[in-house]
Amino acid sequence: MNRPLRNAFGLASLLALAACGSSGPPAPPKEAAIAAFATVQQVFQHPRCQNCHIPGDAPLQFDNGLPHEMGVARGPTGHGAQGLPCSTCHGEKNAPASYGPHAPPGAPHWALPPPEHKMVTIGLSAPALCEMIKNKSENGGRDFAALLKHVSEDKLVLWGWEPGGNRVAVPVPHADFVAKFKLWSDAGGPCPAT
Amino acid sequence: MVSLTINGKTQQFDVPDDMPLLWLIRDFAHLTGTKFGCGMAQCGACTVHLDGSPLRACVTPVSAVAGKSITTIEGLSADASHPVQQAWAELDVVQCGYCQSGQIMSAVALLKAKPDPSDADIDAAMSGNICRCGTYQRVRAAVHRAAELSKA
Numbered sequence: 155m156n157r158p159l160r161n162a163f164g165l166a167s168l169l170a171l172a173a174c175g176s177s178g179p180p181a182p183p184k185e186a187a188i189a190a191f192a193t194v195q196q197v198f199q200h201p202r203c204q205n206c207h208i209p210g211d212a213p214l215q216f217d218n219g220l221p222h223e224m225g226v227a228r229g230p231t232g233h234g235a236q237g238l239p240c241s242t243c244h245g246e247k248n249a250p251a252s253y254g255p256h257a258p259p260g261a262p263h264w265a266l267p268p269p270e271h272k273m274v275t276i277g278l279s280a281p282a283l284c285e286m287i288k289n290k291s292e293n294g295g296r297d298f299a300a301l302l303k304h305v306s307e308d309k310l311v312l313w314g315w316e317p318g319g320n321r322v323a324v325p326v327p328h329a330d331f332v333a334k335f336k337l338w339s340d341a342g343g344p345c346p347a348t
Numbered sequence: 349m350v351s352l353t354i355n356g357k358t359q360q361f362d363v364p365d366d367m368p369l370l371w372l373i374r375d376f377a378h379l380t381g382t383k384f385g386c387g388m389a390q391c392g393a394c395t396v397h398l399d400g401s402p403l404r405a406c407v408t409p410v411s412a413v414a415g416k417s418i419t420t421i422e423g424l425s426a427d428a429s430h431p432v433q434q435a436w437a438e439l440d441v442v443q444c445g446y447c448q449s450g451q452i453m454s455a456v457a458l459l460k461a462k463p464d465p466s467d468a469d470i471d472a473a474m475s476g477n478i479c480r481c482g483t484y485q486r487v488r489a490a491v492h493r494a495a496e497l498s499k500a
Contacts, residue, residue, distance in 0.1 A: 225471070226476075235472035235475075236462045236465075237458025237460075237461045238458070241403070242402045242476065243389040243476070250366040252366060253407060258388070
């Protein structure tokens with residue numbers, strides 16, 4: 155066997171072995187995953203999500219992202235200032251409709267990300283947001299499985315789709331968003347170039 | 349029927365589930381030290397404690413606190429001897445007084461979380477309690493004094 159032919163045979167054998175050794179379905183095409191990330195970005199940078207994923211220590215509120223009234227702060231754990239936790243005003247669920255449109259919204263464990271990993275999404279470009287989401291030092295040590303669980307099941311995240319009052323809900327259906335997130339993460343989380 | 353423990357006393361209340369806790373406290377438990385200010389958690393006058401944590405009673409339906417323990421201003425002490433109440437009296441913090449039970453309940457919650465707070469800690473924790481008389485300087489001084497009294 156001449157050398158080029160031997161090399162080609164060796165390469166084919168390696169590819170065959172790699173194929174036999176892999177498990178589960180093949181990763182989605184990179185282009186489809188990057189296209190799916192556009193939906194992920196749309197949700198992560200919606201006011202219902204980004205109002206608390208902020209770079210400073212003062213959360214935002216309302217659809218136009220105004221600074222939270224009363225000088226509310228992130229605090230040492232993300233649950234507000236010591237002595238003024240988020241739960242002072244934000245209950246486990248939205249107040250009854252009879253309380254009017256100005257009652258504070260509520261969902262379980264209402265809080266911001268903790269100061270050691272703020273998970274900032276506001277103002278990031280698509281590539282920067284993509285890298286941040288995957289970065290365990292910024293995302294609370296979450297791998298793709300944990301991230302998928304967060305966006306699929308976390309009750310505070312789910313509140314974004316049923317925010318009550320006159321707040322605008324996240325416009326992408328939750329199931330569609332989760333499907334797009336999974337498609338993107340199953341492909342290894344490729345990031346767009348721009 | 350809702351069961352609640354208020355200031356250590358467990359009681360049954362025949363009220364709608366969506367009644368604000370503040371209504372129950374004032375009109376059914378007849379504890380009128382907790383005040384109605386804005387009705388939307390904007391002013392802090394209705395602050396009570398839920399299992400030791402501050403809570404705005406005006407936006408909390410009783411269904412959310414069923415079976416739990418509530419402390420109102422009346423429950424801090426029987427004779428105004430709580431260190432925060434002592435400090436408030438000593439520094440004559442009160443002007444019109446309407447917001448002060450909420451201020452005191454927030455101050456107690458702060459000192460529980462941070463026994464020796466800085467000015468910044470006090471400002472951050474008390475920023476949700478509005479005082480139309482502008483007693484903020486005396487509130488801050490009294491929180492520092494209460495911290496001293498608590499250590500004594």
